Structure formats: structure tokens, C-alpha cells
Amino acid sequence: xxxxxxxxxxxxxxxxxxxxxxxxxxxxxxxxxxxxxxxxxxxxxxxxxxxxxxxxxxxxxxxxxxxxxxxxxxxxxxxxxxxxxxxxxxxxxxxxxxxxxxxxxxxxxxxxxxxxxxxxxxxxxxxxxxxxxxxxxxxxxxxxxxxxxxxxxxxxxxxxxxxxxxxxxxxxxxxxxxxxxxxxxxxxxxxxxxxxxxxxxxxxxxxxxxxxxxxxxxxxxxxxxxxxxxxxxxxxxxxxxxxxxxxxxxxxxxxxxxxxxxxxxxxxxxxxxxxxxxxxxxxxxxxxxxxxxxxxxxxxxxxxxxxxxxxxxxxxxxxxxxxxxxxxxxxxxxxxxxxxxxxxxxxxxxxxxxxxxxxxxxxxxxxxxxxxxxxxxxxxxxxxxxxxxxxxxxxxxxxxxxxxxxxxxxxxxxxxxxxxxxxxxxxxxxxxxxxxxxxxxxxxxxxxxxxxxxxxxxxxxxxxxxxxxxxxxxxxxxxxxxxxxxxxxxxxxxxxxxxxxxxxxxxxxxxxxxxxxxxxxxxxxxxx
Amino acid sequence: xxxxxxxxxxxxxxxxxxxxxxxxxxxxxxxxxxxxxxxxxxxxxxxxxxxxxxxxxxxxxxxxxxxxxxxxxxxxxxxxxxxxxxxxxxxxxxxxxxxxxxxxxxxxxxxxxxxxxxxxxxxxxxxxxxxxxxxxxxxxxxxxxxxxxxxxxxxxxxxxxxxxxxxxxxxxxxxxxxxxxxxxxxxxxxxxxxxxxxxxxxxxxxxxxxxxxxxxxxxxxxxxxxxxxxxxxxxxxxxxxxxxxxxxxxxxxxxxxxxxxxxxxxxxxxxxxxxxxxxxxxxxxxxxxxxxxxxxxxxxxxxxxxxxxxxxxxxxxxxxxxxxxxxxxxxxxxxxxxxxxxxxxxxxxxxxxxxxxxxxxxxxxxxxxxxxxxxxxxxxxxxxxxxxxxxxxxxxxxxxxxxxxxxxxx
Numbered sequence: 001x002x003x004x005x006x007x008x009x010x011x012x013x014x015x016x017x018x019x020x021x022x023x024x025x026x027x028x029x030x031x032x033x034x035x036x037x038x039x040x041x042x043x044x045x046x047x048x049x050x051x052x053x054x055x056x057x058x059x060x061x062x063x064x065x066x067x068x069x070x071x072x073x074x075x076x077x078x079x080x081x082x083x084x085x086x087x088x089x090x091x092x093x094x095x096x097x098x099x100x101x102x103x104x105x106x107x108x109x110x111x112x113x114x115x116x117x118x119x120x121x122x123x124x125x126x127x128x129x130x131x132x133x134x135x136x137x138x139x140x141x142x143x144x145x146x147x148x149x150x151x152x153x154x155x156x157x158x159x160x161x162x163x164x165x166x167x168x169x170x171x172x173x174x175x176x177x178x179x180x181x182x183x184x185x186x187x188x189x190x191x192x193x194x195x196x197x198x199x200x201x202x203x204x205x206x207x208x209x210x211x212x213x214x215x216x217x218x219x220x221x222x223x224x225x226x227x228x229x230x231x232x233x234x235x236x237x238x239x240x241x242x243x244x245x246x247x248x249x250x251x252x253x254x255x256x257x258x259x260x261x262x263x264x265x266x267x268x269x270x271x272x273x274x275x276x277x278x279x280x281x282x283x284x285x286x287x288x289x290x291x292x293x294x295x296x297x298x299x300x301x302x303x304x305x306x307x308x309x310x311x312x313x314x315x316x317x318x319x320x321x322x323x324x325x326x327x328x329x330x331x332x333x334x335x336x337x338x339x340x341x342x343x344x345x346x347x348x349x350x351x352x353x354x355x356x357x358x359x360x361x362x363x364x365x366x367x368x369x370x371x372x373x374x375x376x377x378x379x380x381x382x383x384x385x386x387x388x389x390x391x392x393x394x395x396x397x398x399x400x401x402x403x404x405x406x407x408x409x410x411x412x413x414x415x416x417x418x419x420x421x422x423x424x425x426x427x428x429x430x431x432x433x434x435x436x437x438x439x440x441x442x443x444x445x446x447x448x449x450x451x452x453x454x455x456x457x458x459x460x461x462x463x464x465x466x467x468x469x470x471x472x473x474x475x476x477x478x479x480x481x482x483x484x485x486x487x488x489x490x491x492x493x494x495x496x497x498x499x500x501x502x503x504x505x506x507x508x509x510x511x512x513x514x515x516x517x518x519x520x521x522x523x524x525x526x527x528x
Numbered sequence: 529x530x531x532x533x534x535x536x537x538x539x540x541x542x543x544x545x546x547x548x549x550x551x552x553x554x555x556x557x558x559x560x561x562x563x564x565x566x567x568x569x570x571x572x573x574x575x576x577x578x579x580x581x582x583x584x585x586x587x588x589x590x591x592x593x594x595x596x597x598x599x600x601x602x603x604x605x606x607x608x609x610x611x612x613x614x615x616x617x618x619x620x621x622x623x624x625x626x627x628x629x630x631x632x633x634x635x636x637x638x639x640x641x642x643x644x645x646x647x648x649x650x651x652x653x654x655x656x657x658x659x660x661x662x663x664x665x666x667x668x669x670x671x672x673x674x675x676x677x678x679x680x681x682x683x684x685x686x687x688x689x690x691x692x693x694x695x696x697x698x699x700x701x702x703x704x705x706x707x708x709x710x711x712x713x714x715x716x717x718x719x720x721x722x723x724x725x726x727x728x729x730x731x732x733x734x735x736x737x738x739x740x741x742x743x744x745x746x747x748x749x750x751x752x753x754x755x756x757x758x759x760x761x762x763x764x765x766x767x768x769x770x771x772x773x774x775x776x777x778x779x780x781x782x783x784x785x786x787x788x789x790x791x792x793x794x795x796x797x798x799x800x801x802x803x804x805x806x807x808x809x810x811x812x813x814x815x816x817x818x819x820x821x822x823x824x825x826x827x828x829x830x831x832x833x834x835x836x837x838x839x840x841x842x843x844x845x846x847x848x849x850x851x852x853x854x855x856x857x858x859x860x861x862x863x864x865x866x867x868x869x870x871x872x873x874x875x876x877x878x879x880x881x882x883x884x885x886x887x888x889x890x891x892x893x894x895x896x897x898x899x900x901x902x903x904x905x906x907x908x909x910x911x912x913x914x915x916x917x918x919x920x921x922x923x924x925x926x927x928x929x930x931x932x933x934x935x936x937x938x
Binding site: 001002003005006009011013034035036040041042044045048049050051058059060061064076083094095096099100124125126128355 | 536537538539540541542543544545560563564565566568569570572573574582583585586587588589590591592594595599601604605607608611612628629631632633660661662663665870887888889890891892893895896
């Protein structure tokens with residue numbers, strides 16, 4: 001039993017819903033009690049979808065449990081097939097139905113339905129959403145392609161066979177799904193990257209694919225594993241069973257996009273990679289003098305594995321930040337995250353406990369947080385600017401505009417969306433610094449039309465920051481007025497750290513009253 | 529009145545969802561769901577925003593070890609509770625909330641509460657109830673939570689009015705002022721604002737429900753000797769007025785005094801509704817089953833805003849609690865109980881209503897089909913009770929219609 005307050009991932013059947021809702025022509029019959037229909041709103045509200053996810057819930061009640069819930073399952077399946085006429089049917093159960101063991105998948109397979117039926121067994125008490133999504137995509141691909149499987153021992157498909165066949169090379173893009181981060185726009189951007197290299201995009205799945213599209217997967221020369229959380233098990237199986245090559249570079253960031261191009265060249269044996277002049281503005285923006293102030297900015301990163309790893313590399317190499325914390329809730333991909341952290345001399349935080357993440361964030365005293373919606377809230381409480389880089393999402397993370405993360409344009413989007421919150425943080429600091437100037441005194445408004453911050457804000461902010469970082473006010477320590485005033489002048493995003501350092505310094509020296517002088521002595525001590 | 533009883537797929541939250549407003553009402557209480565990751569994800573998704581550092585609700589997620597019997601679920605629960613209370617010393621009442629999985633594996637939360645109460649020796653009171661989706665819909669969670677408190681209420685023989693059901697704090701204060709003006713008192717509330725300050729109950733307690741979904745609680749209070757006052761619910765001018773009048777009659781307030789207090793309120797309320805009435809009048813309304821407030825809302829929108837009721841759906845019909853609402857609804861009303869969501873949506877499409885009140889899972893898909901919607905969840909979070917809120921309540925329904933006429937892309 002594990003206490004959970006907020007959770008990064010939903011249960012595995014929500015992962016299955018993501019696959020079903022991403023595709024066309026697939027229907028999912030879910031044996032589940034009535035409350036489980038809440039999951040529809042993830043798609044209709046957060047993703048702002050204009051249609052209900054293709055899911056039929058049996059919505060059994062306590063009074064059904066005494067009777068024949070298996071009959072209810074069969075009735076729901078028959079009704080769903082009749083009403084929605086899907087090309088393929090997924091059948092599974094949520095946590096409660098798993099306990100009553102009706103085995104809906106087996107029931108469906110015994111009904112003699114004239115369409116492919118995939119029995120999903122997603123252990124709700126040990127697995128989570130991303131695993132459920134990956135397993136569902138894998139089971140669906142496997143179920144649909146099992147009749148096409150080459151015989152054991154037959155020769156491996158040659159990824160360069162496009163030459164003999166006198167056509168352009170073609171690849172599948174596997175992994176983009178609903179409730180993933182910016183998948184819709186990433187597909188468009190990756191298509192452009194492939195077009196630059198003269199490669200055709202064959203099947204994109206699950207987002208927008210039909211079961212008939214999945215049947216065409218083996219026609220491609222390679223599979224691009226765009227989001228390992230969702231597609232890795234499928235790509236591995238296709239590699240094993242169909243000998244299909246797998247491209248593993250995820251093109252988020254300039255260097256990663258170049259690596260992606262190079263890997264495609266190697267795998268497909270392309271002649272050359274065309275140079276694209278000024279493909280992205282990001283390198284110039286990062287080199288330009290205005291960006292000097294980004295140098296060494298302390299960044300804390302926590303996300304799904306794909307986006308956390310990419311963010312760490314971009315932050316350190318392409319924006320000149322200092323990564324002071326790196327972690328992920330994706331336990332399945334923990335190894336890759338640990339390796340990425342090691343490259344930066346860090347130890348990765350692998351956790352699905354947001355309080356642990358928040359504590360690590362506070363301890364690292366970053367100036368910018370790159371995280372999920374959970375970290376956005378933690379960062380807000382700690383007064384640190386934050387950009388969202390990964391699921392779990394809110395509705396504002398599904399923007400109307402084109403905002404990919406991948407490819408050349410993705411790098412532009414990343415530059416803007418990571419630097420913007422830092423600028424806002426700086427602006428807030430400047431407003432704080434000048435708030436005693438006459439323009440800011442009571443009655444005058446800043447250009448944003450907001451009231452100047454009340455003078456008491458400082459002390460409250462200090463206490464809030466201290467409370468949030470779990471620092472208990474030492475009984476013997478007290479801040480004098482001069483100390484407090486000086487602390488209030490420190491930019492809010494480093495104030496917590498300065499306060500803690502000063503207190504440590506004072507404690508070590510037996511100083512009880514922290515004056516402005518003590519603060520500056522501590523500052524000098526720690527900057528040595 | 530003909531009632532269409534349907535069974536099939538339901539598109540309704542389970543009772544766990546009511547934790548979202550209950551925990552705000554009692555800031556010194558913690559709601560611990562004993563359930564699965566699905567339960568945690570449901571509450572998080574229904575709550576919509578995650579703005580609390582550490583929310584006063586959480587889920588003790590059952591793992592494989594608990595189910596396989598490798599770990600004693602009771603010991604595990606005690607451990608989780610001890611950790612939780614250690615970190616949250618300000619918590620005075622802990623609600624152990626049963627879920628679908630805990631009901632199915634028959635984890636006895638009543639026993640667990642008893643055991644924990646012994647261990648905690650009065651420092652924290654532990655109460656249990658079920659919010660499971662196999663037994664409760666949406667607002668029934670509040671009914672179960674409040675009925676679990678009823679045995680703990682101290683006894684009193686003193687005459688009093690007891691308001692039952694969560695109200696927004698501001699609305700409650702306004703109601704208390706009005707009761708004082710009417711000369712009715714003392715007035716107590718269940719749930720109270722502090723979980724330790726439970727109201728008393730006894731033979732001279734008169735109960736006035738603020739919400740129509742509190743049947744179990746009402747009957748438990750009756751069993752403790754309280755008298756249940758029958759009235760329409762305080763939504764809209766008419767409902768609110770009749771609600772206050774029911775209390776006034778029970779407390780022997782003269783009709784003249786009652787009218788002197790309520791008349792100006794009603795007049796002002798009607799004036800506030802009027803501009804919205806002009807937009808809503810003659811428009812056709814379809815209420816999908818959700819919060820149990822559908823009958824009262826339908827009554828308000830029909831009688832005070834002039835809307836035509838195509839169908840009013842309710843997850844279940846408690847005839848005793850809805851008696852007064854049913855009497856005010858048109859005799860030829862199409863009322864449906866339970867749900868078969870596909871068939872119901874077919875009726876929605878066939879009847880082309882001007883406005884559909886529905887849950888968040890259905891709103892955008894219906895909008896995309898060209899049908900205006902109002903999400904019902906807002907009705908359990910917003911202050912909508914009383915004459916003073918009648919205008920705001922009407923505005924909630926007029927806004928989607930006004931927005932549609934305001935938008936133009938050509």
C-alpha cells in the first residue's frame with residue numbers, strides 16, 4: 001500500500017485508452033464500474049477532442065456482482081461492435097474488474113466476432129499508464145501482424161532495399177499518441193525532416209492510424225521510435241520478428257536532430273545528408289549577446305524519460321545552463337535517464353512521488369524548472385520560473401498554435417518557451433528592486449496594471465520559501481531587521497538558498513542574531 | 529408523470545468525486561481513499577487543478593502485495609495512516625473512504641476506523657464511508673460522508689434548525705443572516721466548518737436539506753429523532769423562498785414577518801434573473817443525469833426562466849426527497865432515471881435541444897455536433913443557492929447561448 005497525493009501517471013487502462021483514442025476504427029470495451037468513465041474527460045477536456053474516446057464501459061454496479069457480470073460484458077461487446085462497427089476491438093478491464101476475474105478478453109474471443117479482437121491484460125496493481133499504452137500498441141500490432149510474420153530463419157529485411165526496388169526510402173513513425181507532449185506537431189515537424197532527406201513517411205501510429213495502416217507497417221524500411229515510452233516494445237518486436245531496423249535517436253534539440261539525420265543515413269544507407277542552411281534560429285539566438293545572461297543558469301529537470309534526457313542535453317550544451325537536477329517518473333526508462341545524469345555529473349532522481357521531487361527541487365535551488373504540470377505547481381510554490389516540457393499535461397499544454405518540440409522548429413519553440421519564464425522571473429525581480437521608487441508607491445501602477453507588491457510580501461515570501469524547502473527555523477537563530485531587509489533585496493529565486501547558507505554559516509559559528517553583516521560574511525564565505 | 533428507466537453505460541462520476549468539495553468545507557479533515565491508482569487519477573482529474581502543496585485528500589493505493597495477501601492490508605493501512613498523521617499534525621478528522629477495489633476485496637474499513645480510533649486515543653477521529661462507484665454516484669459520496677458523521681453527533685433536546693449539505697461559505701453566511709432576520713435560531717450546519725465542531729441533534733431538531741442528494745443522511749437524522757422539513761431546494765427565487773418559508777412555518781414565524789423579509793429578496797432576485805430569462809425563454813433544455821440536482825435545476829429553468837424541458841435525467845430518483853420538486857414540474861415531463869448513454873445521446877440528437885447540461889466527458893463532443901452545452905460540474909462548485917444567487921445561476925445557462933450568438937468567423 002502506497003500513499004499517493006498527486007500522480008504522474010494514470011492506471012494502465014488509461015494508457016490503452018490513449019492508443020484507442022489516438023487511432024481510427026479501433027474500439028475499446030472496458031469492463032469497469034461507473035466512476036471510471038471520468039477518463040473520457042482527459043480526452044475531451046485536456047486534449048480538447050471533439051469526439052468521445054471510442055470506449056464502451058460496462059459500468060457494473062454492486063447489484064450486478066451478485067448476478068452475471070460476464071453476461072454484461074458480452075452484451076456490452078455485442079452492442080459496441082454493432083453500434084460502432086470497428087475494424088479491430090480491444091477488450092480489457094480496469095482495476096476493479098481485474099479483481100472479479102470475468103476475463104472479458106477471453107469472453108470476447110469466444111463470441112465468434114468477425115473482426116480482430118485483442119485481449120488486453122494490463123495489471124492495474126503493478127503497472128501504470130505509459131506501460132499500458134506501450135503494451136496496448138504492442139499487442140495490437142502483434143495481433144494484427146501475426147499472420148504476416150516471416151518464417152523463423154528467413155533472411156533479415158534489408159533497410160536499403162529501396163534501392164533495388166527503385167523507390168524512395170520510407171519509414172514508420174511510431175509512438176505519437178494523445179496526451180503525449182506536443183505529438184500532433186512533432187509528427188508534422190518530423191515529416192519535414194524526413195522530406196529534407198528524401199525519405200517518405202509511411203505509417204504514423206498510433207496517432208491517426210487505422211488497423212489497416214498497422215497492417216502496412218512491414219512495408220517500410222525502418223521504424224522510427226519517436227517516443228520510447230509508448231513505442232519501444234513494439235519497435236523491438238518488429239525488429240525481432242520482421243527484422244525491421246529501428247531508429248532510436250529522438251530529434252529534440254539541434255544536436256539530437258543532427259544525430260537523428262545521421263542515424264537515418266546510416267540505417268537506410270543514404271548517399272549524403274543535405275546541409276540545411278539556417279534551419280533553426282535557435283543556435284544564433286543562443287549565441288547572440290542578449291543570451292549571455294543565460295550562462296550558468298541553474299536548471300532543474302524532471303519529466304518523462306524522453307523529454308527529460310533531451311532537455312538535459314539542450315540545457316547544458318545548447319543554452320549554456322547548468323543542470324542541477326535531473327530525474328524522471330518513467331521507471332521503465334530509468335537506465336537511460338541515469339546515464340544522461342551521469343554525463344552531467346549528477347545522480348538521477350527516479351521517483352513518482354511529487355513531494356520527493358519538490359524537495360529535490362528546493363534543495364537544488366534552481367533558477368528555472370523544466371518539468372511537468374506537477375513541477376509547475378511545485379515551482380510556483382517555491383517562486384521559481386517553470387516551463388512545462390512533458391506530460392502529465394493541462395489544457396494549456398495543448399496550444400492552438402504550431403508548437404513542436406522536435407526538429408528545427410522544435411528547437412526554436414524550446415528556446416522561446418524556456419527563456420520566456422526566466423525573463424519573467426527577472427522582470428519580477430526588477431519590479432521588486434525598484435518598488436520603493438516613486439513610480440511604484442501606492443496609487444501608481446506598473447505597466448501591467450497590477451498593484452505594487454505590499455512591503456510585507458518579502459517576509460512572507462521568505463517564510464514560505466523556507467517552509468517549502470523544509471527548513472525549520474532554528475530556535476536559537478533570529479534575523480535582525482537589518483538582516484531581514486538585506487535578505488529582502490536578494491532576488492527571490494536565490495533567496496531561499498542565501499537564507500539557508502547564511503543560517504548554516506551562523507550556526508557553525510554560534511551566531512544567534514543574523515544581521516546584514518552576517519549575511520555578507522556568509523556570502524563571501526560561500527563564494528570562495 | 530411517465531418515468532423512463534434505463535440501464536446501460538453510465539457517464540457519471542463515482543462518489544469519490546465529492547471529496548473535491550468536502551475537503552474544502554472542512555479544512556481540518558483529511559480524506560484518505562483506500563483504493564487504486566484509478567481512484568487517485570479520478571480525483572486529480574475531476575479536481576482539475578493541482579494548486580495545493582499537499583492536498584487534504586489522498587489515496588492509499590493497493591498494490592499486488594496487498595491483494596496477494598503477502599502484506600496484511602490492515603497493517604499496511606495503519607502504517608500509511610501513521611505516516612500521514614505524523615506529517616499532518618493539524619488533521620483532526622480522518623475519513624477512510626472505501627472504493628470499488630476495497631469493497632470488492634471486502635476490506636473492512638469500519639473495523640479499521642475502530643482500531644485506529646483506539647490507537648489514536650482521541651487525538652484524531654477516524655470515520656469511514658464508501659465512495660465506491662459500484663455503490664454510489666457522484667454526489668452520493670457527500671451523502672455517505674455526512675451519514676457517517678450522524679452517529680457521532682452529540683444529543684440535544686434544544687430546539688434548533690440544522691442545515692444539511694455543503695454550501696459555499698459565503699452563501700451559508702448569507703443564509704444565517706436571513707434566518708436571524710426571520711427570527712429562526714439557533715442554526716447549525718452539517719458538515720460544520722471545523723470537523724471537530726459537530727452539531728448536536730435530537731427530537732427538537734428540524735432538518736432542512738440544502739441539496740437533494742442527502743437521503744441517507746436525512747433518514748439517519750430522522751432516526752435520531754430529528755424532523756425533516758419538506759421543501760423544494762433553494763435554487764432560484766421560488767425554490768429559495770419556499771425553502772425559507774418551510775423553516776419559517778416550522779418555527780412559527782408569522783407569514784407577515786416572513787413576507788416582509790423575503791419579498792424584497794425575491795423581487796431583487798427576479799430582477800436579476802430577468803435579463804437572462806429573455807435569453808433563455810422558449811429555449812429547449814435537455815438535462816443529462818449527473819448530480820441529482822437536475823430536477824431542481826429543471827424546475828428553476830422552466831418556471832423562472834421560461835425554458836422548455838425536453839428531458840430531465842437523474843441518476844436515481846429519491847421520491848421522498850424530490851416530492852416537492854416533482855410537484856412543481858410539468859405533468860407531462862419526460863423524466864428519465866438511470867442511464868444508457870448511447871440511447872440518451874440519440875434522443876439528444878433527435879430532439880436538437882438548444883442547451884444540454886452534461887458532464888465534462890460529453891460537453892465538447894456535443895459542442896462539435898453543434899449543440900450548446902453547460903458542464904454540470906460547475907453547479908456543484910459554484911455558489912448558486914439562494915435568492916441572491918438566482919441571477920448568477922440563470923447566467924450560467926444563458927452564457928453558452930450568448931457566447932454562440934457572439935461568435936462569428938465569417
